[in-house]
Amino acid sequence: DTSLEANVLIKVEITGKVALLTLNRSQALNALSSELMHELIAKMQQLEANPDIGCFVITGNSRVFCAGADIKEMQIKSCQQMIAEDYFSGWDQFAAIKIPKIAAVSGYALGGGCELAMMCDVIYAGDSAVFAQPEINLGVIPGIGGTQRLTHSVGKAKAMDLILTGRHMSAAEAEQGGLVARVFSDETLLEEALFAAQSISEKGRLSVALAKEAIDASMELPLAQGLVFERRVFHSLFSCREQQEGMAAFIEKRRADFSHD
Ligand code: CAA
Numbered sequence: 001d002t003s004l005e006a007n008v009l010i011k012v013e014i015t016g017k018v019a020l021l022t023l024n025r026s027q028a029l030n031a032l033s034s035e036l037m038h039e040l041i042a043k044m045q046q047l048e049a050n051p052d053i054g055c056f057v058i059t060g061n062s063r064v065f066c067a068g069a070d071i072k073e074m075q076i077k078s079c080q081q082m083i084a085e086d087y088f089s090g091w092d093q094f095a096a097i098k099i100p101k102i103a104a105v106s107g108y109a110l111g112g113g114c115e116l117a118m119m120c121d122v123i124y125a126g127d128s129a130v131f132a133q134p135e136i137n138l139g140v141i142p143g144i145g146g147t148q149r150l151t152h153s154v155g156k157a158k159a160m161d162l163i164l165t166g167r168h169m170s171a172a173e174a175e176q177g178g179l180v181a182r183v184f185s186d187e188t189l190l191e192e193a194l195f196a197a198q199s200i201s202e203k204g205r206l207s208v209a210l211a212k213e214a215i216d217a218s219m220e221l222p223l224a225q226g227l228v229f230e231r232r233v234f235h236s237l238f239s240c241r242e243q244q245e246g247m248a249a250f251i252e253k254r255r256a257d258f259s260h261d
Contacts, residue, residue: 019055023040030060044097054205060106066112094119106125110131121212204258206237217229
């Protein structure tokens with residue numbers, strides 16, 4: 001029903017164990033209104049509860065991934081309202097989703113759009129992708145993690161340059177700087193993202209979740225503590241069927257089947 005689809009801010013398509021989420025607010029260049037945020041998070045939490053879903057792919061359209069937080073929604077707010085609502089704190093629930101999230105970015109990923117991509121675990125870009133944190137031009141600063149996650153990804157020099165000037169960064173520069181994992185042609189981007197998501201979703205659910213947790217911990221922990229955390233997680237996997245199946249499959253020269261874990 002196309003009339004129904006027109007009212008949906010997030011389109012969901014499931015293929016195998018992969019859920020593709022498409023931002024569907026193109027008239028506002030997929031700006032992140034509170035309504036869109038609630039719909040996206042609610043749909044993802046519902047899908048996360050389903051053991052048959054192993055990976056998310058989040059995408060926009062060929063022209064724009066997402067043009068950022070909704071400036072029209074924010075413009076009228078006071079400082080008191082922003083603090084009372086703890087505006088943007090809802091996005092913490094998006095970042096906390098345990099199932100891996102891949103952002104497939106074509107076109108603009110600006111402000112909150114770049115931050116949305118950075119809250120995903122992997123960013124793949126089409127060659128038309130443009131990343132920026134242009135909040136400085138609006139008299140504000142990034143508010144959904146840009147000053148922190150961008151700095152972790154590309155280092156202080158580039159983060160300062162990008163955030164203080166608000167300039168655009170190409171897909172090639174973003175890959176070189178370490179923000180983007182891989183760049184594809186725009187035509188093959190979604191196919192490649194879905195292929196990677198399918199591959200992830202066929203691994204053991206627990207080992208994927210724990211690998212992700214250990215990598216995320218590297219952003220928070222000193223090296224010595226991170227290494228202990230990694231080793232203990234590694235040890236703990238020896239109490240799980242995934243390890244038994246994975247290693248038995250190697251010895252028996254067959255493909256591991258993690259579908260029963
Ligand atoms: N919020 C609300 N509406 C937006 C929007 C946004 N972030 N970005 C675009 N739109 C709306 C425009 O207002 C316009 O609506 P109308 O038709 O009602 O006028 C419609 O989308 C189309 O946009 P444009 O006419 O501007 O399209 P364009 O092709 O000329 O320009 C663009 C495209 C360069 C992406 C330009 O729209 C733009 O610069 N957008 C804003 C980018 C931005 O500043 N993002 C940061 C937002 S703040 C933020 O994200 C804070 C944070 O840290 C979370």
